[in-house]
Amino acid sequence: MNSTSSQNTRINLRRCAKTFGNTQVLKPVTLDIQAGETVVLLGPSGCGKTTLLRIISGLEAPDHGSAILFNDEDVTSRPIEKRQVGMVFQSYALFPNMTVRQNVGYGLTTGQGDERLTKADRDTRIETMLKMMRIQDLADRSIDQLSGGQRQRVALARAIAPRPKVLLLDEPLTALDATLRDDLRMEINALLRDLGITAIYVTHDQSEAMALGDRIVVMSEGTIEQIGTPEEIYHQPNNMFVATFIGATNALSGHWGHKGFVPRGMEVPVAALRMAAQGGNLMCFRPEDVDLIEDGDQASGALKGIARTIAFVGSCHRVIVELPGNQTVTLESAWCHPPHPGDPVLFKIQENGVLPVWSNEA
Amino acid sequence: MKHTSHFMGLLLLPAGVLVLAFFALPMVKLIVTGASGEEGLAAYWSILTVERHREALIATLLLSALVTLVALIISTIVGVFLVRNRFPGSQILVSLLTFPLAFPGVVIGFLIIMLAGRQGLIGMVSQTLTGSKLVFAYSMTGLFLGYLYFSIPRVILTVMAAAEKLDVSLEEAARSLGASQWRVITDVLLPALKPGLIASGAICFATSVGAFGTAFTLATNIDVLAMTIYTEFTLGANLASAASLSVVLGLITWAALSIARSLSGSNVAAAG
Ligand SMILES: Nc1ncnc2c1ncn2[C@@H]1O[C@H](COP(=O)(O)OP(=O)(O)OP(=O)(O)O)[C@@H](O)[C@H]1O
Ligand SMILES: [Mg+2]
Numbered sequence: 001m002n003s004t005s006s007q008n009t010r011i012n013l014r015r016c017a018k019t020f021g022n023t024q025v026l027k028p029v030t031l032d033i034q035a036g037e038t039v040v041l042l043g044p045s046g047c048g049k050t051t052l053l054r055i056i057s058g059l060e061a062p063d064h065g066s067a068i069l070f071n072d073e074d075v076t077s078r079p080i081e082k083r084q085v086g087m088v089f090q091s092y093a094l095f096p097n098m099t100v101r102q103n104v105g106y107g108l109t110t111g112q113g114d115e116r117l118t119k120a121d122r123d124t125r126i127e128t129m130l131k132m133m134r135i136q137d138l139a140d141r142s143i144d145q146l147s148g149g150q151r152q153r154v155a156l157a158r159a160i161a162p163r164p165k166v167l168l169l170d171e172p173l174t175a176l177d178a179t180l181r182d183d184l185r186m187e188i189n190a191l192l193r194d195l196g197i198t199a200i201y202v203t204h205d206q207s208e209a210m211a212l213g214d215r216i217v218v219m220s221e222g223t224i225e226q227i228g229t230p231e232e233i234y235h236q237p238n239n240m241f242v243a244t245f246i247g248a249t250n251a252l253s254g255h256w257g258h259k260g261f262v263p264r265g266m267e268v269p270v271a272a273l274r275m276a277a278q279g280g281n282l283m284c285f286r287p288e289d290v291d292l293i294e295d296g297d298q299a300s301g302a303l304k305g306i307a308r309t310i311a312f313v314g315s316c317h318r319v320i321v322e323l324p325g326n327q328t329v330t331l332e333s334a335w336c337h338p339p340h341p342g343d344p345v346l347f348k349i350q351e352n353g354v355l356p357v358w359s360n361e362a
Numbered sequence: 363m364k365h366t367s368h369f370m371g372l373l374l375l376p377a378g379v380l381v382l383a384f385f386a387l388p389m390v391k392l393i394v395t396g397a398s399g400e401e402g403l404a405a406y407w408s409i410l411t412v413e414r415h416r417e418a419l420i421a422t423l424l425l426s427a428l429v430t431l432v433a434l435i436i437s438t439i440v441g442v443f444l445v446r447n448r449f450p451g452s453q454i455l456v457s458l459l460t461f462p463l464a465f466p467g468v469v470i471g472f473l474i475i476m477l478a479g480r481q482g483l484i485g486m487v488s489q490t491l492t493g494s495k496l497v498f499a500y501s502m503t504g505l506f507l508g509y510l511y512f513s514i515p516r517v518i519l520t521v522m523a524a525a526e527k528l529d530v531s532l533e534e535a536a537r538s539l540g541a542s543q544w545r546v547i548t549d550v551l552l553p554a555l556k557p558g559l560i561a562s563g564a565i566c567f568a569t570s571v572g573a574f575g576t577a578f579t580l581a582t583n584i585d586v587l588a589m590t591i592y593t594e595f596t597l598g599a600n601l602a603s604a605a606s607l608s609v610v611l612g613l614i615t616w617a618a619l620s621i622a623r624s625l626s627g628s629n630v631a632a633a634g
Pocket of ligand 1: 044045046047048049052
């Protein structure tokens with residue numbers, strides 16, 4: 001698409017922090033975002049995602065010593081109206097006194113963009129945006145005649161119409177119901193790829209983060225826990241927080257001996273030493289990173305437990321297994337003969353299934 | 363069903379009689395009285411043909427319009443500011459600003475005399491500073507100030523109520539799209555406040571058109587419609603003329619309020 005020329009903006013955050021009153025809700029954050037990249041800020045409520053986004057937008061001034069660069073240009077002291085950022089809010093924030101068309105065209109009338117547009121240029125641009133978001137038929141409606149999904153499409157069209165340097169989205173799908181959310185998420189994904197625009201997307205929904213992000217920034221309590229591709233975040237979490245926040249994780253307590261990890265209440269190691277970033281007294285693995293032993297032959301390093309709860313979740317069965325030493329783990333696997341409650345279950349943790357995280361908490 | 367509606371009808375009858383007796387009859391009487399003078403129905407034209415009446419009408423309308431405009435401007439700025447900025451003492455300031463709401467016109471009149479009368483504050487200050495005494499309480503200016511004084515609280519309260527409900531993200535969205543401060547005000551803030559401004563502006567206008575107490579306290583020679591009615595009635599003993607002017611005055615306030623009601627879509631009632 002030729003409308004991308006001005007949109008390839010690289011963003012660098014240098015020690016961006018924010019203090020409200022006496023509390024530093026955002027610890028100094030350094031983050032480099034490539035041109036055209038979609039970065040997702042993911043974390044639990046109150047961890048500072050919105051604050052970071054608002055600092056990038058210029059709505060919030062960061063603490064002294066912070067710097068924000070757009071293509072190496074320092075924009076830290078530039079107010080939002082001069083930063084050329086497109087924003088999409090959870091609450092849509094459409095102008096109720098304007099039609100859909102006027103909303104979409106608003107950013108073209110403020111004269112702040114890079115380009116000088118004639119009336120004809122503006123009209124063409126608006127039509128393109130309406131078409132792109134498939135809302136041509138709604139163009140002359142007022143905002144209160146739109147559904148939530150339609151409103152968010154209008155908001156997206158309005159945000160990208162002036163060709164902003166970066167698109168900032170703060171939980172744009174949270175107010176929508178589940179099916180609509182999935183549809184629009186896919187559409188946003190396609191849109192961001194098509195436009196090649198640099199985008200920062202805030203969410204507390206990990207599946208949304210996985211689906212949209214080129215890279216995910218996992219945050220907690222005002223700090224960045226990990227930055228990485230969805231695969232890296234999932235398979236190589238930096239720490240317990242990331243491991244447990246992203247996806248389901250089993251944490252077995254026990255100890256790391258010289259031959260591997262020995263779970264509490266067992267004698268033989270179940271995970272070889274070389275697999276893990278061993279340490280502490282926990283071993284973590286994903287529910288799906290196990291091999292079932294259904295023919296009953298006792299392989300070495302297998303774990304044996306009793307099935308407690310069995311649930312069919314479509315692609316596989318999810319079984320909660322009670323192990324010796326009063327520990328439970330969740331397994332997800334395609335059983336040929338799913339167990340019944342009380343049946344013995346035999347499984348092995350896959351060689352590279354052990355997550356490289358450790359903790360000294362029991 | 364039939365029974366109930368009969369029953370309801372019976373209940374409504376006394377209510378109807380009451381409404382007729384209390385509201386309609388005096389009004390009819392007033393209208394009839396207005397036409398009972400020597401000129402008959404033409405008395406109603408006197409407001410346009412008699413110079414003194416016409417000038418009173420124009421003065422009243424101009425004064426009320428000006429009061430409304432200035433009250434809206436000041437109250438919008440102050441109201442939005444007070445909602446957006448909480449500072450120590452802001453609560454006290456709000457109660458102070460809305461205090462005159464409860465004052466009768468006479469009290470407002472006195473306050474203006476205290477401020478700009480012969481013994482007033484402004485007069486004293488101007489005398490010490492420039493040597494000449496500045497007195498404007500007993501004129502249109504004094505009246506303007508007085509009306510402003512009791513109009514502002516009402517508008518401020520309406521603006522503040524509307525401003526509390528403003529969606530801040532709308533303004534943030536506008537700014538992200540490059541809107542200047544001024545554009546944010548004209549495109550987002552004022553449209554959101556519009557219904558409240560129309561409603562309170564109409565009340566402000568209607569109240570100013572009809573207010574009497576303040577004018578009466580300040581001076582008897584201020585020519586606003588309410589004063590003209592009073593002089594026609596007491597000094598001139600011209601009942602027909604007073605009545606016809608009253609009907610016109612009533613019509614103007616009624617029109618102001620109903621126009622506002624149809625524009626703002628909310629309930630508007632005059633007071634004061
Ligand atoms: N204007 C403010 N004044 C004071 N504290 C604030 C302000 N804005 C945010 N905070 C605090 O900063 C912290 C981070 O808030 P922020 O809105 O960035 O969280 P978030 O990650 O976006 O959460 P959520 O997922 O709930 O939206 C919170 O503890 C919040 O209470
Ligand atoms: Mg948030």
